[in-house]
Amino acid sequence: MNAQLRIALADDQAIVRAGLRALLERQGISVALEAQDGAELLDLLDATPVDVVLSDVRMPGVDGIEALRRLRERGDATPVLLLTTFDDSELLLRATEAGAQGFLLKDAAPEDLREAIARVARGETLLQPVSTGPVRARYQYHAADAPRERFSEREVAILRLLAGGYSNKEIARAMFLAEGTVKNYVSAILEKLETRDRTRAVLKAITLRVI
Missing domain, CATH: 3.40.50.2300 (Response regulator)
Structure with missing residues (x-):
């Protein structure tokens, strides 16, 4: 500290x-x-x-x-x-x-x-970690907002760790990946969800039942 x-x-x-x-x-x-x-x-x-x-x-x-x-x-x-x-x-x-x-x-x-x-x-x-029900009730997306590509199991796992507030370094350590690899996965996730940041990505992923 x-x-x-x-x-x-x-x-x-x-x-x-x-x-x-x-x-x-x-x-x-x-x-x-x-x-x-x-x-x-x-x-x-x-x-x-x-x-x-x-x-x-x-x-x-x-x-x-x-x-x-x-x-x-x-x-x-x-x-x-x-x-x-x-x-x-x-x-x-x-x-x-x-x-x-x-x-x-x-x-x-x-x-x-x-x-x-x-x-x-x-x-x-x-x-x-937050209960998903209120998130889905607040953020309603139309079918057109659904991701264009499906998420891999690894991307879903990373999304769940993002929802818990974990950093790229912590995710890399937990999943036995290089930090640069995790960064690439996060970038791909943001692109699929068409969001600018991790928080919006998590909220949208919960709403769309990706996690």
Whole structure:
């Protein structure tokens, strides 16, 4: 973990913020600012740039997803990792649409949270496995949107790992492939699904029942 990594912490409960701050600082992560809601978070970020924003989803007033949406609207691309106590696929979809890089449940193990912060800071996307029903209900595609080519078993396996937020390097290690080979597979998957990025590819693949 990079000792210089600086994060913004937003949660409406002071005791939760204190606990997270203590946990993160023990792991070498600097908490540059704390906010009790999304509005305060946005104000503080104006003056204090950070590497990652770690925010609760459900807060009174401006919640985490609305704060994220406003952050993106003003051109701020700081990676955002959203935390929630609710295993709710609808929240994950809203967070993804708003531009979140990561989404984790609050009961995640400390080492998982630390790794998630490091990964989104590196520009990766981290989405926990999500129930497929709400995804299909939200994203309806017509027959014309179906992939022009069928997916191989290996491509389906890689798509499932992408859905779990794994990086190319981690997929390569799990499937005993070269990282360059995985990169080529991912490019082919994006082309077949006619999507620009991994997150949209996963959502469309779920909708089309590829995974």
